[in-house]
Amino acid sequence: MTREVGSHTEDVRFAGSEPSPSTEPTSLQRARETRRWVERAQAGDVRAFEYLYRDHVGRVYALALRMTADAREAEEATQDVWVRVWERLETFRADSSFSTWLHRLAVNRILDRMRSRKRREGRSASLDDPGVNRWGTEPSKTEERMELERAIAALPEGARTVFVLHEVEGLKCREVAEATGTAVGTVKAQLHRARKLLRGMLTP
Amino acid sequence: MTERRGSTGAGDPEPGPHLHDELLGELLDGDLDPDARLQAEDHLAECPQCQRAYSELVDLGHQARALPQEIQPTRDLWPGIQAEVRRRRPWVTWGYGLAAAGIAALILGTVFFSPWGHEMAEMESPPEDPASTTFVAQVREVEEAYEPTIQELRLLVEDQELAPETREVLEESLAVIEEAIREAAAALEEDPGSPQALHGLRRMYDAKVEVLRLVAGRSSSI
Known part of the structure; x- marks a missing residue:
């Protein structure tokens, strides 16, 4: 397996006794494989942790990008999430799914960052700030999807957060309320607002 | 719960009170009572306008x-992540196997070569009488002398909230010592009357006790 690490290409070969990503693993095989990598990472193996990162970073970055609507902030949040994952990995118990645990940790960490940022700036992060690159350059996406992504990114922060967590990530209103530290009624109101705004933006 | 959705044009049937957007959302989310x-x-079922509005909501959810x-x-x-990880916990780059071997070697070395090790052995070991016992009895005697302490320390260690890597190092260290115990027992089997071989076996058990004490927080010697 050859991959880019930093500015150079590193040939990363793992010994035969170590878990290795197979070509098309079933979900059960994949879960077992992930568990083995997690166990190694919990024991302090940074290479195993890198494997977990590379296997799951797309999921974390997608979440961060949609919640923050800012590619630069999403990258920083993604890095921050993974450093936190490393710190908290020992608390992960194998009786739950790593990706579920990771998702929960990522949501909480990204929300923490957004709250801190809001406090620092004394206002919601404006999506119209010059220099904000909302989505970077993502080729090969359908126009319809891009239109929805842009519309989501243009939502006010509160409505966007709730919409992304509920509609894209599939959290229940109660779970969104717990994660954001708000009342369920507030979540529903924000969800209603988001839907209304999106329909307005997407309807010709 | 209802609202007028706006003019439907002269040809439309009489517009009834429409479902407002929030209610449509609640219907979609299954939040309405029966x-x-x-x-x-x-x-x-009767209102095309509300059907259209509801359909837009459903589509939006599907698209999302x-x-x-x-x-x-x-x-x-x-x-960047790797740099931060190493900055926070640089010891992990040593590798836990090396750390385990290092701890075991440290403990074994200390037990073998320090005056403290001999003192501890004299305090905790039963008196030696190799001439009157067989090999099996000798090994059993040593085991019985140390096992209660080992079990007690094991329980203390189990009660501790150890980091996985610490537990890993502990188990690796104990594995190294267990191997040393097996070798010492083999030496005793070859020469059952040898005080040196018996002494060697006891020193290995001392090492095991000391590793467990170290992790259980009951030793400040190392």
Whole structure:
């Protein structure tokens, strides 16, 4: 397996006794494989942790990008999430799914960052700030999807957060309320607002 | 619960009170009680405008759920993460196996070569009488002398909230010592009357006790 690490290409070969990503693993095989990598990472193996990162970073970055609507902030949040994952990995118990645990940790960490940022700036992060690159350059996406992504990114922060967590990530209103530290009624109101705004933006 | 959705044009049937957007959302999310749900569904069945509005909400949800679950960052973030990980816990780069071997060697070395090790052995070991016992009895005697302490320390260690890597190092260290115990027992089997071989076996048990004490927080010697 050859991959880019930093500015150079590193040939990363793992010994035969170590878990290795197979070509098309079933979900059960994949879960077992992930568990083995997690166990190694919990024991302090940074290479195993890198494997977990590379296997799951797309999921974390997608979440961060949609919640923050800012590619630069999403990258920083993604890095921050993974450093936190490393710190908290020992608390992960194998009786739950790593990706579920990771998702929960990522949501909480990204929300923490957004709250801190809001406090620092004394206002919601404006999506119209010059220099904000909302989505970077993502080729090969359908126009319809891009239109929805842009519309989501243009939502006010509160409505966007709730919409992304509920509609894209599939959290229940109660779970969104717990994660954001708000009342369920507030979540529903924000969800209603988001839907209304999106329909307005997407309807010709 | 209802609202007028606006003019429907001269040719449309008399517009009834429409379902407002929030209520449509609640219908979609399954948040309505059975009566309200039935009422809303009855209206939907008859009202093209509300059907259209509801359909837009449903489509929006479908589109949102169909968005890709993964988006790769445009640059590799790993180098920054790796640097931060190493900065926070540099010891992990040593490798836990090396750390385990190091601890075991440290303990074994200390037990073998320090005056403290001999003192401890004299305090805790039963008097030696190799001439009067067979090999099996000798090994059993040593085991019985140390096992209660070992079990007690094991329980103390189990009660501790150890980091996985610490537990890993502990088990690796104990494995090294267990191997040394087996070798010492083999030496005793070859020469059952040898005080040196018996002494060697006891020193290995001393090492095992000391590793467990170290982790259980009951020793400040090492």
